[in-house]
Amino acid sequence: MIEMHDVWKTYPNGAVALQGVSVRIDKGEFVYVVGPSGAGKSTFIKLMYREERPSQGSIFVNGFNIERLKERKIPLLRRQIGVVFQDFKLLPTLTVSENIAFALEVIEAPKKKIKQRTAEVLELVGLSEKASALPNELSGGQQQRVSIARALINNPAVIIADEPTGNLDPETSWDIMNLFEEINRRGTTIVMATHNKEIVNTMKKRVLAVEGGRIARDERRGVYGYEN
Template identity: 65%
Template structure:
């Protein structure tokens, strides 16, 4: 499903964010990505949806070879890889419905298909009753749930969640986790970068610990392993 082989990324300022990293993640896995700030987690994640290109090595996500793919094919990759950000990135002038529908309109789904799918994903995140509201009328937790709904609207094979509970209280964070678990149970591969030790330690999944651009620990049913 996802494979990186001898991947390095050196930025123009001379910083090597990822250093000769190799890893394989199978279809349907749920993987936490942990490590101290500046360890290379963000670069590692961004390479999976080609926000960042590696300096060397190969990155394969599903059927897509990100190292050799043409720029015109990047939108196809991003239909296959959904991304959820810590700061939601909802469009403020669009309603909940319109925010989710927009993700499907850009890939030219029909209005009938869009309507059905928008209501399906809103049902999954428990916010069908908020369909006509705007982002500023929602709590932070509700905005994150809408961001997740938007990210899975096109039924991606991979969902990347970058600190999805970073700005949320503990109860809301657990609600978000239950949603991500349900998405994973339906067959989607989930990768979640997090500093939330409670979640990692309480809801067990594979843990990849990154330091200095390398994976220093790859542990099934792992622990967070860092002081907070």
């Protein structure tokens, strides 16, 4: 599903974010990416959906060769990846269902399919009743569910989440985590960067620890391993 071979990333300002990262993530896996702030986690995540380009090394995501991917082919890659952010990235002027449908509208899906899929994913994240609410009428946890629904609507092979519970209280974080667990059970690969020690330690999933731009640990049923 995702493969990196000796990936280096140096930013134009000279900052070295990654130094020779090699990793392989298989279909259906659930992987936590942990590590101190500024250790390269975000870069590691951003390379997967080609927000950043590797300076060196090769990356394959769902069959796409990222470092050779042409600018105008990037949309094709992103249609097969759902991305979830700490700040939700919802459009404040659109309703919940419009925000979710947005992801299908921009790829010109047929109206009927958009309507059907929107209802399906709203049901999955448990927000069918809030379909016509605006984002600022919802709680943080509900907003994150909306953004997860949007990430899911394309039926992506993999969901990449960058600190999805970073802005949420512990109880809500658990709800969100259970939702990811459910999505993963249905066969979607999940890669999640997180600082949430309790969740990582309880869920017992694969843990990748990024430190100083390298993979410091890669454990099957790992733990968080840092003091918060």
